[in-house]
Amino acid sequence: MIRWIMNRFSHHIQFRLTGYFILILLPLVLISLFAVEKSRDILYNQAVQRTETALSSAMNHLDLVFQNVEEISTLIAGDPAMNALLNENGSDFSPQSILAFSYILEQLSNSVSVNRYISQISVYHPASSMLISTHYGGKQLPGDAQKEWFVETARHNGTGISYVKVDYAVTDGVTFGQLTNTDSISLLRAMDLYNSDRQANLLVVSFSKNKLLNIIKTLLPSENSRIALSNEQGEVLLEVGKPSAPHLPDQDMTVTMESSYSTWRLTMVQPKRELYQETDQLRLFTFAIIGLSLILAFTVSWVVYSGIASPVLKLAKGMRRLGNGELGIHVSTNRKDEFGFLIQSFNRMAMVQKRLIEDHYEQQLRLKTTELRFLQSQINPHFLYNTLDSIYWMAKNYDAEEISEMVMNLSSFFRLSLNKGRQVFTIEESIVHLNYYLRIQQLRFMDNFRVEYRISERSKRIPLLKLLLQPIVENAIIHGMEGKESDGCLVISSWVEQERTLFIRVEDNGPGMEEERLQYIQQELDHMDLRKVSAYSQEDEQAKDLFGLRNVLSRMKLYYGPEARLTVQSVWGEGTAVLLSIPWEGERDESDDRGR
Template sequence: MRSMLGSMSLQLKLTFTFLLILIPLVGVSMFANHYSQGIMNVQISDRTKGALLTSLAYMEQIASNMDQQTLLISSNPNIVNIFRDIEDPLAPNHLYDIHTVQQQLSSLTNINGAIQEAYIVHGASGNGVSTELGAMRWPKVKEEAWFQQVVKSIGALVIYMPTSSPGGGQNLYLKDANIYYIRLLDALRDSPEPNVLIFGVNKLALQNMIQHLQTTERMNISLFYNHHLILETNPAAKMTYASDMFSMKESSGAWAIQLEQPKDEIFKQSERLQLFTYLTILLSVLLAVWTAWLMYIQIIKPLRQLSSAFKYVGSGELNYQIRHGRRDEFGFVMNGFNHMAESQRRMIEEDYEKELRLAKSEFSLLQSQINPHFLYNTLDSIYSVAVKCNMKEISEMVLNLAKFFRVSLGKGKITFTVEETVQHLLYYIRVQQMRTAHFTVEVDLEKGSESIPVLKLLLQPIVENAVIHGIEKCPFEGELHIRSKVHQHLLYIEVEDTGLGMPAARLKQVQEELSLLTSKLYRVPQESPASQFFGMKNVKSRMKLYYGEEADVLIESEEGLGTKVTLIIPIHREEEEYEAARR
């Protein structure tokens, strides 16, 4: 903990300290909120459970009432005897009796408002009587599932709900809007052709009995019998708020009732308390942060300004000055820093100007030592004497050497195209061929790479190493290959020889020395030209200085087989400068 605080800034330390002070307050507030919400949840659950159980008691009472009434009618001899032992209740000689039964059923439905309609169906013929339709014909009634269920119940009350799904028992008389209470007529007597008594109760009557539970428009009450849904008071609310609903389901026998309501309605009061708690916590946190910020403005901010100023000056921005209007101790320190930075800048600029003047003097001295015109005229004189004395080899060497120096020192250009570079290099190679006389040269420039400009004299040190350290010491005739190719935005130039190659240890040493040169550390140590790897270091340092970090020099070598050096040069920057120079 101590090490973590030590690595934090002062502003974070202050803020962290104030927040630690708030932890007990936040903890108590969260506990009180959670505790009160738990109590409210228990109370709501208890009240809801009691209301649901009361509604289930109503459903069971209706079922018990239907059981008594159907039992009373099914055992009434005046009705039972009419349907007993007859082939067709709709025969002309039974019409009066059937009318009497219809009147009795109609009286029952008028007394009991819950009963929507009543039927008596003769099992043998499928004919019967209805309070709404009068005489009715119900073909193949014995084949329907509900009828078979009633027969199997042996006089017990059967509660049946029609369904509109395929194969669900839907028929011409039983409606989806009703729930039916069915019992065998004359259940006490074993008859080979049973008759049934049917009471149809509209689901709206049941819905009216549980409608009092729905206290809001977003609540939904569902009634089930034997796990089958009978009705829903508000199915749209269930679909709309399905992802965030409070649900409670209670069962009693075959009946079950479920209440669903959005949580934001139920826990509205507790959410207000919770919101108030969160607002209090938020205000406390903001107050702590605000207090820490005030202290930061007065104490920490000037320290951070000083720290940033030291970083800027340390990175080389010597002109950086701290802008402030303070007149306290921090202002005195900031003014002292500004004076120190200004003095440091002046000292460095004076030293830099001295070094720059010294470098210009050295460069001027070097230029005065190399007079291109004097060099060209001298080489031309040697060439004329060699031709006059019929010294063909000397004249050709002098001619190629003159061309080489003329391109190297002339035109005031720092870059040449790949094609011009190779042509210039061939003058030097020809001189070396005449000197050693035992190697051949092969040039392969990929189409499109010839016009790409590169720094001059990049390849000459590499070719010189290949000839002097590789091919010249071979007992056999060697080969020198110069290739170029373009891949994406990079130009690859390869110089490969079939000379002696390098031992693995020396190759590793060369690669390690070159790896130390980067775009930020490109200067070659000030050593004599005779120091090892000076030429390769010079090439890579110039490339890093001019092309940046993407430029690189790769060396591959195998002792006895030869060496290959690959220059990797970014194209885009050179192309832009080359096009600008042409314009």
């Protein structure tokens, strides 16, 4: 993306003009956006501070309520008369037991009236399985699992206190709220606090849900907000407002206040859109101003471009087309100012250049083309094919399988080499063509080496200059495979990197090269990289060695440009690898290479 912007900025005047106007507006835009976002931050921080203050006050109130209820539970659990009555009565319901339970119920009712946040108080007597409650008197628990839960809770708490939610599952299908007829959280603790040999009598103090909700209900800032009281495990004990939903930090403001008395916390969640209703209107106006400014910037840049930059761009396009060989170019204009004079002068210059090229260079080109076609006509591919085909059938008649296979591969090799004068083939076609040549060499060397192809799918359809790989493969066979009696291996690979470069690698497991020889070869190749294209043929004719590598690199430079590379890597005793690096940017048009 950055590269595209830089390219447009350096090649298009209109793009630069628009960029300059936007650059002028940029400080004002940034300041406006900063002011809007700063106001939103200030509003958010003030809302958080107000909420923290309100939650702190409510949490202190709740702490006092819980502390007072816990003190009442301590008095009840430590009452000697009540504990004596519970310990003395067993499973039978004698008149004395009924009187004792009535006394206990009366004492519990008096405790309920002391604190308005207590809805009911219950005592579970395991000896009789009786749950004595100020709400409904008394009842026996029907299930053994329910009885066991109360007994285990009393033993587990010891002298401590625990709280249980209304929806806590005591047994399968039975919740604590259904068992005790309560709709709020309850305090649980064992009776007979000061007796180490206490029985499993359990005290249950249930809070009034409405009274607790009234403490936090007034803190709700809007109908879409919610406040929840949760314990240390994160379980919601009480909640008021909008039902719980997944917390989204980007959309909700969340403020939490920890209790100084217990491990509980109050949490308020409010949608940010309710906080930002007024600032959102201001931000909308700011965006509208920014959009209008951008429209004005584009409009002014287009007016300036149409009056000044457009004729310059039209002239630049005409020069580019002339440079690409379009000699009949004519840039139309009806301007009478300096730009019109400049364009008319360019048209006259293009006309004169076209006449000179047609009179001199084009004549020489026709002469060279005629000579080339004459030389090509001397080669009769059909005569070659028919002759090789006759040799093939004669070898088949005499059962000379190796000879017939060599002739067949040689015939296929020449047939593709002379295929309608094409100069380029795809990688896939080139490998098929190359395989005929390699098969001939394998028969020649008695199959003492094998060939592996590692051609990536992405590279198969990329066009490649004809017979570019043959000299490289020939060198690998002559210098790498000729001395081997078996286990020779030739690997041909191709792949594309970053959609811009095609890599072809030919490697063998031959004897390799000595360091001195490798340095000499690489120096010669580097020297060819520094030369101009026109100097390739002249200096290559004077060279005394490396004919194959020089030929390949010269053809690569002439056809693919100066970015084409040829690198040789070798380790003595391990083998040699030749890497071709070819620039590639999409499918190359082969129309210019056909029929030459």
